[in-house]
Amino acid sequence: MDALILEISTRGLHRYEALARGVTRVGRALDNDIILSDPTVAPHHLQILHHPDDSIELINLAEVNPTRVDAMPIDTQHIGKLPVNIEIGRVHAQLLPRDYPVAATRSLAGNGKPNHLFGPAYWALVLALLCLLASGLDFYANAYSSFKWIELVKHLLRETTLTIGAFVLGLSILERLLVNRWEIQQMLTSVCLVYLLFMGTNLLADNLDYLLSAHWPSGLLYFGWYLVLIPVAIFLYLLHISHLPRERSILLALLIASPIALPALLQSPQMQALFDNFSNAASYHNQLSYTNWHLHDEVSIAEFIEQAKAMQPGKPAD
Amino acid sequence: MRASLLAISLVLAWAFAAPASALDSREIYQLNEDRVFQVRVLNRETGKKSSIGSGFIVGDGQQLATNYHVISQVIQEPELFYITFVGSDGSEGELSLQGLDVAHDLALLRAEQALGEAIIMSPLPPGGAPIFAMGNPLDLGLSIAVGTNGGILNQTDDSRILFSGSLNPGMSGGPTFDDSGAAIGINVATARNDISFIVPSRFLSDLIEQASGEAYDDSVDMKAEVARQVLAYESRYIEQVLAEDWPSLELRQFKLPGVISPTVRCWDNSSKLSTLVQYKRYQIRCSNQNHVYLDADNQFVGRLIYEYYWLETDTLNPIQFYNLYESLNKDQIDTKPGRDIVTNFNCDTWFVEVSSQQFKSNLCRREYRDYPGMSDMLFTAALTGHADKGFFITLIATGVDFDSSLPLIRKFLESTQWTP
Numbered sequence: 001m002d003a004l005i006l007e008i009s010t011r012g013l014h015r016y017e018a019l020a021r022g023v024t025r026v027g028r029a030l031d032n033d034i035i036l037s038d039p040t041v042a043p044h045h046l047q048i049l050h051h052p053d054d055s056i057e058l059i060n061l062a063e064v065n066p067t068r069v070d071a072m073p074i075d076t077q078h079i080g081k082l083p084v085n086i087e088i089g090r091v092h093a094q095l096l097p098r099d100y101p102v103a104a105t106r107s108l109a110g111n112g113k114p115n116h117l118f119g120p121a122y123w124a125l126v127l128a129l130l131c132l133l134a135s136g137l138d139f140y141a142n143a144y145s146s147f148k149w150i151e152l153v154k155h156l157l158r159e160t161t162l163t164i165g166a167f168v169l170g171l172s173i174l175e176r177l178l179v180n181r182w183e184i185q186q187m188l189t190s191v192c193l194v195y196l197l198f199m200g201t202n203l204l205a206d207n208l209d210y211l212l213s214a215h216w217p218s219g220l221l222y223f224g225w226y227l228v229l230i231p232v233a234i235f236l237y238l239l240h241i242s243h244l245p246r247e248r249s250i251l252l253a254l255l256i257a258s259p260i261a262l263p264a265l266l267q268s269p270q271m272q273a274l275f276d277n278f279s280n281a282a283s284y285h286n287q288l289s290y291t292n293w294h295l296h297d298e299v300s301i302a303e304f305i306e307q308a309k310a311m312q313p314g315k316p317a318d
Numbered sequence: 319m320r321a322s323l324l325a326i327s328l329v330l331a332w333a334f335a336a337p338a339s340a341l342d343s344r345e346i347y348q349l350n351e352d353r354v355f356q357v358r359v360l361n362r363e364t365g366k367k368s369s370i371g372s373g374f375i376v377g378d379g380q381q382l383a384t385n386y387h388v389i390s391q392v393i394q395e396p397e398l399f400y401i402t403f404v405g406s407d408g409s410e411g412e413l414s415l416q417g418l419d420v421a422h423d424l425a426l427l428r429a430e431q432a433l434g435e436a437i438i439m440s441p442l443p444p445g446g447a448p449i450f451a452m453g454n455p456l457d458l459g460l461s462i463a464v465g466t467n468g469g470i471l472n473q474t475d476d477s478r479i480l481f482s483g484s485l486n487p488g489m490s491g492g493p494t495f496d497d498s499g500a501a502i503g504i505n506v507a508t509a510r511n512d513i514s515f516i517v518p519s520r521f522l523s524d525l526i527e528q529a530s531g532e533a534y535d536d537s538v539d540m541k542a543e544v545a546r547q548v549l550a551y552e553s554r555y556i557e558q559v560l561a562e563d564w565p566s567l568e569l570r571q572f573k574l575p576g577v578i579s580p581t582v583r584c585w586d587n588s589s590k591l592s593t594l595v596q597y598k599r600y601q602i603r604c605s606n607q608n609h610v611y612l613d614a615d616n617q618f619v620g621r622l623i624y625e626y627y628w629l630e631t632d633t634l635n636p637i638q639f640y641n642l643y644e645s646l647n648k649d650q651i652d653t654k655p656g657r658d659i660v661t662n663f664n665c666d667t668w669f670v671e672v673s674s675q676q677f678k679s680n681l682c683r684r685e686y687r688d689y690p691g692m693s694d695m696l697f698t699a700a701l702t703g704h705a706d707k708g709f710f711i712t713l714i715a716t717g718v719d720f721d722s723s724l725p726l727i728r729k730f731l732e733s734t735q736w737t738p
Contacts, residue, residue, distance in 0.1 A: 144596060144634055144642035213667040278657035282696050284665040284680035286647040290636040292676075292702045296669045301731045304670045304679065305724050313693070313720075314661035314684040 004050055004082075005100070006034065009092040012180030018098070024048040026088060027061070040065050040089030048095070055079075056095070058086070065089045106243045117189055118241065124185045127192035128164065134199045135160035167191045174256065179242050186241045194233050198225065210289040213296050222268055226261035278317030340497035346450050347462045349499050350374070353437050355403040356454040357384045357413070357427070357491055359391050362398055369614075372453035372492030373403060373427060374501065375436045377526045382427040384491030385506055385517075386418055387611045389425050393540040394614050401427060406460050417529030420544050421551035421620075422477050422521040423506050423611050425491075428533050437493055439519040440500035442479060445469045448497050449481060451505050451516070453489025463489070463514075467502075470518065472580040475555065475608035478515040479503050485514035545689035548610055552620055552718045555581075555608070559622070560725055564733055569600055570628045572709060573735040581606040582622070597631040597642060610717060612689075617655055619692070619717020624730065625649070627710040636705040643708040649698050651714055660694065661685045669702070673736040676702045677711070681727070683720050693720040697727050 004019040006026075017034050025032045029043035036045070042062035049057040056079040060067040068087040069077050083100060086093045117123045139155045140147065172187045201221055208217035235253035238244045244252065265271055273279075299307070341349070357373040360366065371388030375381070382403060392399045392415065401413040417426035443449065444467070451463045465483025470476050481494065485508040493501040494516045503516035534540065559579045567576035567584075577584055584604035589595070603625045610620035627646065631639050665682035677699035686692040694716045701709040713730055715723045 141637045142641050144638045144645075146596065277662070279662060280654045280660075281650055282663040282665055282680075282682035282684075284663075284682050284696075284698065285667045285678075286644065286680070286698075288640055288644040288647055288678065288700055288702070288708075290640045290705060294669060294678075296667065298669045298671050298676055300671055301728055304668045304731075305728045307668065308666070308681050308724055308727075309721060311666055311681065311683060311720070312664055314664040316661040316685075316687055317657040 003098050004048075004056070005096045005098055006048070007094040007096055008034075008036070009094075019048060019050055021050045021052065024050070036088060036091050038089050038091050041091060042089070045088050046086070056082075062089075117193070118186050121185050124188040124192070127189055127196070131164055131192045131195045132156050132160055134196060138199065164188075164191055164195060171256070175242060178252065179244065181242070183241060186237075190233065190237050190241070194230070197229070197233075201225070201229075206287065207289065207291070207293070209285070210287045211293050211295055213285050213294060215283070215285065219270060223265070223270070226257075226264050230260060231257040276317075340448075341499050342497075343450050343462050343464050346495050346497075346499050347452065347460075350437065350452060350493070350495070351406045351460055353434050354452045354454075354460060354492055355382060355405050355433070356457075356488075357382065357388055358402045358404060359389055359399050360402055362400060367457075368399060370454065370457055370488050371490040372488065372505065374452075374491075374493040375433050376426075376439070376522065377436055379432045379434060379436050380429050381416065381436075381526065381529075382413060382429065382433065383493075383504060383522050383526075384425050384427060385504065386420050386423045386425045387506075387614075388491045389415065389427070390611070391614045393544060396536075396540065403427075403429065403433075405433075414533035415540075416533045417525050418540075418543065418547065419521055419525045420547040420612075421610055422517050424504065424517060424522055424525050426522075426525050426529050438500045439523060440496060440498065440502055441520070442470065442502050442518060443467055443496045449483070449494050449502060449516075450497075451481060451483055451485055451489060451492060451494045451514070453485070453492025453505055455486035455488045457488055461489070465512065465514070467496075471515075471607070473583055473607040474515075475581050475606075477517065477521070477608060478506070479518055481505075481514040481516050482512050483514055484508070484512050541688045542690055544612070545686070545692050548612065548619060548689070548717055549691055549719050551610065552715075553722045555620070556715075556718065556722055556726055560729060564729070566733065566735075567602070569602060569626050570630065570709075571707070571737045572626070572628070573733075573737065574626055574711075575624070575730055575733045577604065578624075579606065579622075581608045583607065596633045597629060597639070599630075599646075600626075600628040602626045612686075612717065613659075615655065615659060617653065617659065619694075621653075621714065621716045623712070623714040625710070625712040627712075629708040631706050634706070639706060639708070643700070646708075647698065647700050647710065649696070649710070649712040649714075651694055651696055651716065653694075653716065655686075659687060661687060663696070670699065670731065672699070672731050672734050675736045677731075678702050686717070691719055692717055693723075694718075695720055695723045699731070 006017045006019055008015040025047055026034045027043050027045040028036060028041045042064060045062045046067045047059040047061060058069060058074060058077045060074050066073045070085055083094050083096045086095060113119055136152055136156055139152055168187050168191050172182060172184055176182055205218040205221040209215060231253045234256050235249050238249035238252055239246060353375045355373050357371045358367050359369045361368050368391055371384055373382035373384035376383045389401050392401055402410060403413055404410050411429050413427040413429055416428040447467045449465060449467050455461050463483040465481050468480025468482055471478045471480055485505050489505045492505045494503045494505055496502050501519055503518050504522060506515050506517045508514040562579060564578045565576040566573045582604050584602055587601040587603050589599050605623040608620060609618040612619050629643060661684050663682045663684045665680055668679045670677050670679045679699040682696040683693050695718060697713040699711045713727060
């Protein structure tokens with residue numbers, strides 16, 4: 001067996017120590033060959049003996065938090081087959097042969113292509129400006145009582161910039177804690193894409209509501225947004241931008257999305273209806289559209305009255 | 319035949335009984351203080367008053383007339399409440415329900431023994447004549463309120479007399495006398511200071527005539543009886559409204575049904591035109607006044623409301639205009655009965671052609687859970703296809719048979735005319 005590698009897990013990038021033949025001392029004291037500053041590691045915690053015949057022997061030196069190999073505490077342990085998992089205090093390490101295969105190289109965000117959205121910084125700025133534009137148009141479309149530029153600016157600063165800024169900052173801090181990196185530009189790009197997607201799907205759902213004279217498209221969007229789209233967006237970010245493993249990305253996406261999704265879902269009319277299935281308000285289809293695209297046939301007054309006779313009575317609440 | 323005989327005998331009795339000179343309030347009070355009672359609804363468990371009103375001796379001397387709303391709790395929960403009377407001399411006794419006229423808010427009660435001499439009833443005196451309302455205001459004792467006859471109100475479907483005196487809680491169900499000492503009506507409601515309402519005595523005469531000799535027995539489903547009476551009244555009312563020639567009113571590019579019944583009053587609710595506002599709106603709201611008291615939760619039914627709402631703009635673009643238009647498309651029935659009283663609404667949508675224009679129309683219905691066949695109906699229709707103008711029609715009818723309300727919608731839409 002050639003030289004060994006001790007892979008030491010950390011919150012950021014792992015640390016790799018090449019072990020020469022002979023004795024390697026691991027512990028918190030400064031006279032060790034490999035120093036682990038974790039307080040749960042003993043000053044002299046472990047000796048790794050790499051014998052000339054390539055056999056490996058681990059000797060525990062710690063009285064407190066003794067070394068564990070494959071989850072079992074040891075005094076002295078001969079190692080037959082690599083890799084082997086070692087717990088030194090709470091530090092996780094792995095003893096590997098030098099020729100141990102590594103995972104395939106992940107491409108940079110945007111595959112390194114110069115025009116990719118996650119590549120150059122100007123895309124993040126362009127997308128941020130697009131968000132402001134979309135939000136401004138939405139404000140303008142709803143400013144039917146009166147329109148003032150100062151109100152638009154206030155809206156963009158108070159609503160849009162703050163919302164996007166808060167998400168970018170919050171998620172960037174989370175990312176820093178998770179993978180020990182700041183990726184503000186990619187985060188801004190991602191948040192802006194999600195924001196634009198939200199605006200677009202909202203518009204689509206409104207038009208589908210009118211087209212079908214139904215409430216379910218916007219209801220579906222509401223639930224789909226919080227239960228599917230937000231977790232998927234976070235998952236894709238963690239997988240492709242942060243390069244976390246797939247399973248960990250799924251778990252983290254669900255964890256990160258849940259504080260956003262749960263309150264929104266609990267406050268949704270559909271969820272409220274589960275808790276209280278009675279309403280004094282008539283939930284009729286009040287949407288109006290200038291395009292007036294709808295699938296319902298136009299009926300005469302007589303046909304309408306005839307069809308209305310078949311209307312079922314209202315359902316009593318529990 | 320019986321009705322004619324009763325009417326003739328009442329008029330004769332009134333003519334012979336009428337003193338030669340007009341009585342003043344003191345004399346009317348003294349003449350009737352033994353014939354006007356406090357009517358109490360008591361809780362069987364606590365023995366305490368739950369509601370109070372007044373009543374007076376009618377018919378065979380064993381009957382008391384009062385308002386339906388005074389004793390409606392007994393109909394809601396007969397196992398918990400019962401009715402008693404207390405006379406000015408302190409005499410007390412239990413009363414049973416003998417007859418109801420829910421539409422006119424009247425109830426006929428029967429005592430176990432004769433209570434005294436029945437009060438004579440008479441037609442309404444001329445407008446402006448003095449009239450005197452007796453009753454037990456606020457549980458303080460017998461009192462008399464003096465006012466004048468304001469005449470029968472046609473907006474209440476002739477079911478109310480306007481009284482310029484002051485009625486107070488507890489006086490409901492008491493008699494209102496003319497200056498001969500005959501009862502011309504029954505105290506029923508107040509609007510504000512010195513604006514009060516009296517039920518004309520002819521409805522009470524009809525009730526006395528129709529009521530059988532015995533009180534309702536326990537086998538009668540009183541809520542079903544209330545529903546039957548309300549629905550019969552509302553169906554008759556809608557038929558009358560449909561039979562009328564509806565005058566039209568003009569609102570911008572539409573000719574619309576105007577005051578469709580004498581019971582209806584219309585008001586302009588248009589917003590003031592302001593330089594800040596980028597659109598103009600014109601709103602007309604019409605409603606009837608002949609509401610029917612339903613139950614102790616203070617539910618009134620029999621409301622007929624229709625509203626027109628025109629919207630136009632010179633400055634908004636179509637997207638802005640339709641955002642505004644949609645935000646205003648939110649009419650609801652403003653009464654909020656609880657889940658125990660009504661069902662949820664069931665709504666459906668149609669695109670209906672009305673006078674060559676298309677309206678997105680929604681029809682909703684909800685049912686009264688304890689009153690079989692009784693529904694609330696909400697109809698809204700919004701004009702589609704115009705970039706700079708919008709128009710809503712809203713029609714609301716409460717406490718109606720749903721099917722009988724549909725011809726009303728039909729006539730509304732057929733009477734709506736678009737002027738290009």
